[in-house]
Amino acid sequence: MATSDPTVKTAPAVDETGPDSSRILQTRGLRKAFGGLTATDDVDFALEAGELRCLIGPNGAGKSTFLDLLTGRLEPTAGKIYYDGADITGLPSHERVDRGISMKFQVPSVYEGLTVAGNLRIPLQRVVEPDAFDARTREILERFDLLAERETVAGELSHGQQQRLEIGMAMAMEPNLLLLDEPVAGLSVEETADIADLLREIADDDGVAVIVIEHDIDFVETIADRVTVLDGGSIFREGSIEEIRTDPEVKRIYLGEDR
Template sequence: MGTSDPTVRTTPAVDETGDESSQILQTRGLCKAFGGLTATDDVDFGLEKGELRCLIGPNGAGKSTFLNLVTGQLEPTAGKIYYDGHDITEMPSHERVGRGISMKFQVPSIYEGLSVAQNVRIPLQQVADGDEFESRIREILDRFDLLAERQTVASALSHGQQQRLEIGMAMALEPKLMLLDEPVAGLSVEETAEIAELLREIAEDDGVALVVIEHDIDFVESIADRVTVLDQGSIFREGSIEAVKADPEVKRIYLGEER
């Protein structure tokens, strides 16, 4: 990876995630400790551009902590985070958003007192203006099946609609990398299938790389290119969903246990 000219010096971030690399994200030795508890332990995690990766593992495995390190909500105790050719380890979270990293939280993080259209308008203001503004709002609402709810107060939406709205708000930022924490928690089978189709479209049609934390293994199987299993803050296994599901140790720590 990196430049083919040996006389040109490059940084590790460029070598790992630059234009000549197929990767958008790479962490190296990433650790996060809270007092005596190590939540993320020496994680080397690589993600291809446009890949849809699922992150699974038992409760307390460090999944949400890992996403919060990538978004800058938490500062690592040790290690590096490389993204799109840059070392973002110490970059403030708002600058990471500006570089194309967006996050969809487990509990919908929407503005409940505002209309659906106003919710989309807020992130869209960072990337669009002028004549395209209103057309972009309409385009996003139409894509996420919320056009008829344009003037509806967000608090009046169903849980599934709120999940779609937050994904739409994240996509309004035109991200290169989207991180999602349990996007189908509490949804019906039909709503879960709708979200699965949306995420596949975002990866395949928009070329956005996605990391999805999820406990629903059927949902994981329906969307994931690859699966990473975390346990006790470390990567335990990584591979196709078929290989991960067949692994007896994964079954022991995760798939075969009550959650």
């Protein structure tokens, strides 16, 4: 979308992700250095609207740093981030949220002293009128199988329930782009399957673009439209899960297999 904010340069961003493009996100030459360590190096990454993309790679590949650059938690050393027709490279995190970017972090960051409904009220205040709180809260709780825990203090939920609550909180913001860092870490097989179904529904039915960092290659195979492999802060490979699974170099760096 176009913006009147004079700090946002729209011309190249519209070319990359504007109304004439199917892309919602494009990074160009994105780089982040911490002193002598380059965590993200010259990343050109494109994401289609409604696409579910998984990011994989060995530890230290730059996956979480990349998401932190997208959310504005980190400022890039170089490069550009184009989103939905605008250059958001210099925007603070809260303005990116207002533009439709929402994130769930690796460790659940729910408000443990509040009820489940109270947790949802926090993001809903940004997007819903007060008289619609109850109806929207119920809708989200039903969708994420948490209605029975509505008045439960979030700190008393199981790990899997906290993961679902945090995804629900992220979706309460009505995003166009949802970023998830290891959403099934520590979950049972059944809970993992439930999250997989939710994420496919979010992408397919809601049309939300989703980026998922994940180590579980079987989970990736279940959900991903495409897979991006990061190594040493750079994009190493991109393709379908079938292409990635059979690539001998990916097996070597990520799966720990010999050629």
